[in-house]
Every structure is written in C-alpha cells, then in structure tokens.
Amino acid sequence: MSDLRDLYQEMILGHSKSPHNLRVMPEANRTAQGFNPLCGDKVKLYVKLEGDRIADLSFEGSGCAISTASASLLTDTLKGKTTAEADALFEEFHDLVTGKRQLDEAHNELGKLKVFAGVAEFPMRVKCATLVWHTLRSALSASQETVTTE
Amino acid sequence: MATARETARPPAATAAHPSFDVERVRQDFPILQERIHGRPLVYFDNAATSQKPRAVIEAERRFYENLCANVHRGVHWLSEHATQAYEDTRIKLQRFLNAADSREIIFVRGTTEAINLVASAYGRKNIQAGDEIIISGMEHHSNIVPWQMLCEEKGAYLKVAPVLDSGELDFEGFERLLNTRTRFVAMNHVSNVLGTINPAKRIVELAHQWNVPVLLDGAQAAPHLKVDVRALDCDFYTVSGHKLFAPTGIGALYGKTKWLEAMPPYQGGGDMIASVTFEKTTYNTIPYKFEAGTPNIAGTLGFSAAIDYLNDLKFESFAPYEHDLLVYATEAISRLDGVRIIGTAKEKAAVISFVMDNIHPHDVGTILDREGIAVRTGHHCAQPLMDRFNVPATTRASMAFYNTFEEVDALVKGIQGVKEFLG
Ligand SMILES: Cc1ncc(COP(=O)(O)O)c(C=O)c1O
Numbered sequence: 001m002s003d004l005r006d007l008y009q010e011m012i013l014g015h016s017k018s019p020h021n022l023r024v025m026p027e028a029n030r031t032a033q034g035f036n037p038l039c040g041d042k043v044k045l046y047v048k049l050e051g052d053r054i055a056d057l058s059f060e061g062s063g064c065a066i067s068t069a070s071a072s073l074l075t076d077t078l079k080g081k082t083t084a085e086a087d088a089l090f091e092e093f094h095d096l097v098t099g100k101r102q103l104d105e106a107h108n109e110l111g112k113l114k115v116f117a118g119v120a121e122f123p124m125r126v127k128c129a130t131l132v133w134h135t136l137r138s139a140l141s142a143s144q145e146t147v148t149t150e
Numbered sequence: 151m152a153t154a155r156e157t158a159r160p161p162a163a164t165a166a167h168p169s170f171d172v173e174r175v176r177q178d179f180p181i182l183q184e185r186i187h188g189r190p191l192v193y194f195d196n197a198a199t200s201q202k203p204r205a206v207i208e209a210e211r212r213f214y215e216n217l218c219a220n221v222h223r224g225v226h227w228l229s230e231h232a233t234q235a236y237e238d239t240r241i242k243l244q245r246f247l248n249a250a251d252s253r254e255i256i257f258v259r260g261t262t263e264a265i266n267l268v269a270s271a272y273g274r275k276n277i278q279a280g281d282e283i284i285i286s287g288m289e290h291h292s293n294i295v296p297w298q299m300l301c302e303e304k305g306a307y308l309k310v311a312p313v314l315d316s317g318e319l320d321f322e323g324f325e326r327l328l329n330t331r332t333r334f335v336a337m338n339h340v341s342n343v344l345g346t347i348n349p350a351k352r353i354v355e356l357a358h359q360w361n362v363p364v365l366l367d368g369a370q371a372a373p374h375l376k377v378d379v380r381a382l383d384c385d386f387y388t389v390s391g392h393k394l395f396a397p398t399g400i401g402a403l404y405g406k407t408k409w410l411e412a413m414p415p416y417q418g419g420g421d422m423i424a425s426v427t428f429e430k431t432t433y434n435t436i437p438y439k440f441e442a443g444t445p446n447i448a449g450t451l452g453f454s455a456a457i458d459y460l461n462d463l464k465f466e467s468f469a470p471y472e473h474d475l476l477v478y479a480t481e482a483i484s485r486l487d488g489v490r491i492i493g494t495a496k497e498k499a500a501v502i503s504f505v506m507d508n509i510h511p512h513d514v515g516t517i518l519d520r521e522g523i524a525v526r527t528g529h530h531c532a533q534p535l536m537d538r539f540n541v542p543a544t545t546r547a548s549m550a551f552y553n554t555f556e557e558v559d560a561l562v563k564g565i566q567g568v569k570e571f572l573g
Contacts, residue, residue, distance in 0.1 A: 004520055004571065008513075013572065017508075039512045040529045040542035062542050064510035065572065122516060 006118035034135030189522030197548030279305035339371035344493030345501030400449030
C-alpha cells in the first residue's frame, strides 16, 4: 500500500479528519458552490474580500478525504493573499496535481500544498483536489454560479 | 472484529449448486485472468457493465473477419448473410424476452436510447399539457431526464412514487399517484443502486386498470432474472446488451405491436423508409421504422452470442448461486462495524450499496482498487435517490455469476483494510 501513502499523506488525513476553517461566514462578501457530479462532493466557499486581498475564507461541505483536505489547506494558505497571488497558486497547484510539474520543481510558494503531489499518480482523483480551487475562482470572478468539475 | 472466515459460508458451488461450476465458467471470461496493481482482478462493478465471455468477443471478431457487410442493402453474399445473422438475433431476443413477435424487438444502443425513443416517439404523440407521467424515486437518470424533457416540452407533470427506507417501492404511494390524468408509467424492474426487485407485474396490472401503459427499465433485471414480457404484460421493456455480457453500444427495446405501429418514427434516415420523394416519405413497417441508419451489426452479433451463452448456462442454474453469493456478502458486510447497507428490500438482485462512517466512498474505491477490487463509487446516476437516503454517494458492489465466495471474502477484507488505513 506504499503508493496509497503517497496519496493519503499524514497531513492530508489529519486535515480531512479535523478540517480547518470549516464554518459558515456570515460576513463573507463572496461565496460560490462547487459540485463534483462524479462523486457527489459539494463544497461552499465563503470569501471576505477587502480590495483585492483575501481577508478571510472558510468552507462548508461534504466530500472525500482529498477534497476535504484540499479545502482545509486552501483556506489556510490563501488567507492574506491577493486575488492575483491566489490565481498564480491555482496554476501551480494544478500543474503539480496533474503531473505537469514534478515535486522537486514545484514552486516554493505552494508550501504545504505540496502534500498533494501524490494525486498526480491517481488521475481519477485530480478533480477531488481541484474542486475547491475551481470554486474559489468562481467566487472571485463573482459569477457566483455553481461550478462543476465537469 | 468479525472476519470473513467466521462467517458461515453456505454450502456453495459444490454441494448446493451441482449444476453450476463457477471455476469452469470463469475460464470463459478472459479478463478474469487479469491482474490489477499486481493482484488478481476482483470485478464487482457488473451493474456498470459486465465482462464478456470469449464467445462474444469471438463473434464480433468473426463478423469483421468473415462477414462484414451492411445489412438490408445488398444482394451480394456477404450482405445477405450479415442480414440473416442480424435478423436471427432479433428472433433470439424475442425468445429470450418471450415477446409475441420478433417485430416487437427494436435494436438500440442501450437502455438510454430505448427510453429516449419511447419518450420521444410515443410521448410526443400522446402526452399533452396537464397530463401526468409517473416514475419512481429510485430511477436511473436515463429514466428521469427523458420524461422531464418531455414534460417540459408539453407542459405535462412528472410524478414520483416514493421509496421506503428499506429501498422498496412505496406501492401505496404509487397507487395514490394514479388518476385520470396519468398517461404513462416508467419504472425500473431492478434498481441499479439498491438492488431492489420491483413488483413489476403488480405495477403493470394496477396501471392497466387506469388504461395507462407501462415501460419497465430492465437494464439491471435482465442479467439476473428470467424476463418474460408477456407474463409481465408490460407495454415496453428495455435491456442494455453491455450489462448482459454482450458488447457495448447494443441493446433492445421491446414494445407491444399496437403501440409501435401507432408511434411515429424516432429518427429519420436510411432503412426506416418505404419510399422517399421530396414531397413525401412513407415509413417502413416495424421494427425497421425505428432503426434508421446502419446499425451496430458487430455488436448485434456479439449480443447474439451472449444470449446463446446465457441460454446454455441457464438462469435456473446460476440464479440460485448468485442469490447465495448475495446472502453471503450481505451477512458479511452487515457484520462490519461502521458499515451500513443502503437497500435491504426482501426481493433483491445481487447488488450491495453501502456507506461507511466518516469515510467517503471515493476513498473506499481508491483503496479497494489498489487491492485489485473494482467497485463503483458515487451517485450511480441516481442523484435523487442519494438525496432520499441522505448520503452524497455510496460504494456499490454488484455481482455476476462468475464472482466467487472467495472474492466476497477479499472484498470484506478490503473494507476492513480501508478502515485500518483511514481510521
Ligand atoms: C437501471 C438502469 N437504467 C438505465 C441505465 C442506462 O443504461 P445504458 O447506459 O446502457 O444506456 C442503467 C445503466 O447504467 C441502469 O442501471
């Protein structure tokens, strides 16, 4: 089961069992819903935007270990970042989990998000890792529609 | 913790089923020799699609190597023989489903196309504003969406018969929905998620008392039960070949002659016409009226081989074996802590959906896959049913007659492994 451990890193399991920032945020000025029709995962993201800086963010939803951990780590990582920085991180994160970029060449800004490198070996799970990121993009673009991973 | 070893295995293949030799049957399915991630394949995703016996694979190959020609269009030897083989399959299916007439069998891509054909050809003609169509709460999306589209187009209403906590149809709830505005009933014979075998005959009888025709979605029934459309007295019945050990892209719609003859065509094109001028086209007779264009001939011949295979194997011989497998797996899985089976109807086909405390089905699927065990995880194209049971998704193990008691043990061990790994 060694390659399973590459996917389910301790940090991912930890965040999936006790996710950070799992709460409704009444003062949010941007929200968006994400839905992965393949597995029924749902996530709602709350963003408090001050100018172009993400002052706070949180989420609600039910999902698999990978998508829950991804939401937890995204909300941790992006607090205080600008929307442009968030966009750039999404690109890098996407390259990492789709295997376009190897772990050793991953940008340092990714920080803890690098634990998702193992997802690249499990193509069916890429959408679990990226659902919350697509949802963020929708929240920031203010189109505010439910995004799906399809 | 209960292990599979402690679960009493019914006197399996050997004593209880002397006529059914599962090891011999497994030899007929080349893919069952495969190893996945270094482990022997344990294939429990039969409700999504079943595996194919060698005879079916060979039949497709033989068509392309020895018989390839279009059907109904040539005077040459190959076309004549391909047409013969194609039409023989129709007769085989007529007998397989016990239809009265082979013209009542229409070749389609599968259940999805069959239902769309009926919704559009029967529905467009007969459904009007204010009419009601009844489905059940346990339908596959393919038996929901075509009716929804029709209702939207016509201003008709879709009514949904409720499902009980056991996963059985709420029959009284269904009964209450029937009224003078009801124009059609469409329900599955066996649920792809719950495994429930619906009381199809009673559904038809009741609907007929209101003069309402009934379509039965038999996608999941035909692989497990002997289907007799005349005994059921249903108006339409659908099967997907690929779930019935035949190739993908081929299936059948059964319809009573009186309906098929009165229905307008589904698609226009070659083969479905009697004569064409720019002023007017006269349509061909049934079943050809509904088979526009070059059909899936290779798939049809594969279907033919699959029916022969099932007839040789005999439902009477493998159905009791499959049932014991279901009972054994149900007992073993129910015994696991933190695992709950969704769908506990009294009458069930060999399909088990389950959820685990605090573990998402998607993770279960990935971890079992590394053990070589193929299950389906997700909403199984039945999102309203997931909502009904208040779960985002389930893990589903669906069995066929080539599965073994040892494979069930491997699944149970795999589920325990998931708990240990993520627990
Ligand atoms: C109950 C039921 N109905 C309809 C379908 C659709 O069948 P197909 O995809 O072969 O058209 C399926 C298969 O997934 C099914 O299980």
